Amino acid sequence: MKKLNPILARMSKMPKAALITIGLFVALGTFAPWLAPQDPSTQNLLEAGLGPNAAHWLGTDHLGRDTFSRLIIAANTSLVSVGSVLGIAMTIGIAMGTIAGYHRGWVDDLLMRVVDVGLSIPSLIIALAVIGIVGPGYWTMVLALALAWWPMSGRISRAVAVSIMSKPHIEALRVLGASPWRIYFNHLLPGTIGAVMVYATADAGVAALAVATLSFLGLGIQPPTPEWGQMLVDALPYLESDPRQVLLPGLALTAAVIGFNTLGESIALNRIPKPLTRRMLAARRIEVAGWAKEGIDAQ
Amino acid sequence: MTHAPVLKVENLQTRFKSVQRGKYVHAVDDVSIELYPGEIVGLVGESGCGKSTLGRTIVGLEKASSGRVLLDGVDLSALSGAALRDSRRALQYVFQDPYSCLNDRQTVGEAIDEALIIDGTKSPDERNRRTRELLDQVGLAYAVKDRHTRELSGGQRQRVAIARSLAVNPRVLICDEPVSALDLSIRAQVMNLFLRLQKDLSVACLFIAHDLALVRQAASRVYVMYLGRIVEQGPSQELYDHPSHPYSQMLLASVPEVDPRVEKLRSGPLLMGEVPSPTNPPSGCRFRTRCPLAVDDCARRTPPSHGLAPDHNAACVFAPDLHGGKRSALVHQPA
Numbered sequence: 028m029k030k031l032n033p034i035l036a037r038m039s040k041m042p043k044a045a046l047i048t049i050g051l052f053v054a055l056g057t058f059a060p061w062l063a064p065q066d067p068s069t070q071n072l073l074e075a076g077l078g079p080n081a082a083h084w085l086g087t088d089h090l091g092r093d094t095f096s097r098l099i100i101a102a103n104t105s106l107v108s109v110g111s112v113l114g115i116a117m118t119i120g121i122a123m124g125t126i127a128g129y130h131r132g133w134v135d136d137l138l139m140r141v142v143d144v145g146l147s148i149p150s151l152i153i154a155l156a157v158i159g160i161v162g163p164g165y166w167t168m169v170l171a172l173a174l175a176w177w178p179m180s181g182r183i184s185r186a187v188a189v190s191i192m193s194k195p196h197i198e199a200l201r202v203l204g205a206s207p208w209r210i211y212f213n214h215l216l217p218g219t220i221g222a223v224m225v226y227a228t229a230d231a232g233v234a235a236l237a238v239a240t241l242s243f244l245g246l247g248i249q250p251p252t253p254e255w256g257q258m259l260v261d262a263l264p265y266l267e268s269d270p271r272q273v274l275l276p277g278l279a280l281t282a283a284v285i286g287f288n289t290l291g292e293s294i295a296l297n298r299i300p301k302p303l304t305r306r307m308l309a310a311r312r313i314e315v316a317g318w319a320k321e322g323i324d325a326q
Numbered sequence: 327m328t329h330a331p332v333l334k335v336e337n338l339q340t341r342f343k344s345v346q347r348g349k350y351v352h353a354v355d356d357v358s359i360e361l362y363p364g365e366i367v368g369l370v371g372e373s374g375c376g377k378s379t380l381g382r383t384i385v386g387l388e389k390a391s392s393g394r395v396l397l398d399g400v401d402l403s404a405l406s407g408a409a410l411r412d413s414r415r416a417l418q419y420v421f422q423d424p425y426s427c428l429n430d431r432q433t434v435g436e437a438i439d440e441a442l443i444i445d446g447t448k449s450p451d452e453r454n455r456r457t458r459e460l461l462d463q464v465g466l467a468y469a470v471k472d473r474h475t476r477e478l479s480g481g482q483r484q485r486v487a488i489a490r491s492l493a494v495n496p497r498v499l500i501c502d503e504p505v506s507a508l509d510l511s512i513r514a515q516v517m518n519l520f521l522r523l524q525k526d527l528s529v530a531c532l533f534i535a536h537d538l539a540l541v542r543q544a545a546s547r548v549y550v551m552y553l554g555r556i557v558e559q560g561p562s563q564e565l566y567d568h569p570s571h572p573y574s575q576m577l578l579a580s581v582p583e584v585d586p587r588v589e590k591l592r593s594g595p596l597l598m599g600e601v602p603s604p605t606n607p608p609s610g611c612r613f614r615t616r617c618p619l620a621v622d623d624c625a626r627r628t629p630p631s632h633g634l635a636p637d638h639n640a641a642c643v644f645a646p647d648l649h650g651g652k653r654s655a656l657v658h659q660p661a
Binding site: 194195196198199200201202203204205206209213214217218 | 385386387408411412414415417418419421423426427428429431440441444445487490491494
């Protein structure tokens with residue numbers, strides 16, 4: 028924690044809050060099975076609809092399942108599905124985008140028209156269509172959302188790839204006689220991935236919302252796997268008698284979405300300091316001064 | 327010049343599709359130049375006259391629409407793929423902007439190492455030895471190799487870029503205003519470095535510049551380019567003393583004098599207006615729209631190249647008069 032302090036100290040409130048929220052979300056999601064105090068699926072109808080108490084910190088739902096545990100396990104579900112959606116979508120998008128950006132010409136035109144078509148259809152509608160054809164299910168949802176998502180990352184990667192390809196350092200490699208293979212894998216791809224990852228952070232919130240939406244509609248993650256959207260729909264009948272059951276998953280989802288959006292924006296605007304940059308630069312600047320052996324040229 | 331040229335460019339033409347449909351930008355039009363081993367040749371002209379495009383076309387960064395580039399007598403346009411990459415490697419390019427021509431993600435060592443790998447140096451020990459040697463040649467300490475290029479100053483980056491170009495043992499170095507992005511104190515150092523390397527390694531060097539004083543100091547021969555064509559060429563002493571194309575005269579006269587008293591005495595029409603659009607270049611002599619000496623004949627045909635002195639040619643109908651001092655573009659005379 029001490030090492031984090033100098034980084035946190037230099038950030039303003041919003042990015043800091045977002046970083047902490049997302050950090051918490053990722054940590055909870057990753058270690059959910061070990062963190063959840065109780066089995067999220069164990070039903071106990073005798074304890075159904077209880078408010079917060081010593082045994083159940085955030086109460087229980089209408090089937091007597093521990094809400095706190097379900098919220099934590101849902102973070103894991105959400106993290107895995109959002110991660111897979113973005114992972115698949117970005118792999119396709121980056122591949123398409125970099126190929127288009129590398130080749131330009133008709134390859135570029137063809138791939139980007141495909142992307143245009145993909146972008147012109149709202150992503151949720153594509154996902155609904157795919158699920159409608161294949162039938163609801165966890166992996167169907169992930170694939171459907173990935174299919175809906177890749178055009179955006181394709182468009183962004185293409186823009187990034189075009190800008191990298193037009194940089195003189197790529198031209199310098201061409202002049203050196205580097206093979207297309209080397210230019211693509213050693214220079215274009217790493218550069219594009221780095222830049223596109225930034226956009227992915229901002230996109231993660233929207234993807235989390237989409238996963239929750241589909242699950243809310245019963246088209247995504249199926250019971251009994253806990254998921255925020257699905258917890259919402261389960262609690263809907265008790266909205267008036269026990270709003271806690273709706274509010275808790277709602278708040279968790281809202282925090283994750285806003286957290287991702289704010290974090291993405293902060294990274295894009297360079298508000299997250301890169302660790303150690305300043306100290307390293309200061310230490311090196313002194314050394315840099317001694318590098319050039321200017322005397323040689325003063326012949 | 328008894329020996330064969332290392333680089334021979336024959337009737338090179340580079341056209342770009344214009345934004346106007348069906349029209350072309352004639353960036354480089356019918357240019358022939360020669361470079362002999364170990365000489366520095368200057369290429370001067372205004373911004374937008376096509377000198378950078380000429381350099382980029384020679385190294386293959388732009389596609390030539392016609393003409394040939396011969397390197398050691400080998401026609402590069404006849405090659406393709408890996409064979410072309412391997413042959414063209416002897417032709418290196420030094421970029422104007424030392425900030426963007428290196429990959430920020432690489433360290434100095436990686437950048438030079440990569441050039442050595444591309445050149446086919448397999449053994450890591452050999453590459454290390456060469457890296458040390460190259461850094462030493464450009465006046466940088468070996469310790470720099472572990473630094474990221476983004477941590478270096480402009481002058482240091484340009485040295486690294488030069489070291490990387492030299493890593494593949496080039497015969498010809500095309501330098502596109504290599505020092506114009508550097509500040510004056512660094513400029514002199516890098517210029518001296520160039521001269522020293524060129525002498526030590528006897529690399530032929532095409533030096534593209536708009537700084538006429540720099541070219542005069544460095545180059546043995548000079549080509550003057552205007553709107554995609556070479557209008558005058560000659561040994562630099564001869565050309566600077568007897569500029570024989572109106573454009574060369576005006577270009578040389580437009581260099582400001584340091585002494586304000588001399589500056590006041592500078593007379594004659596200096597270059598006014600802008601270079602005409604290379605999409606619709608003027609017919610005949612391309613300089614006629616800005617030339618104080620232009621006559622009707624200039625519009626009708628491209629002026630032939632007049633040989634004036636050994637190796638000194640100018641493409642102007644009045645070239646012999648201009649060379650002999652009987653006429654000058656700087657004092658307006660109705661023809």
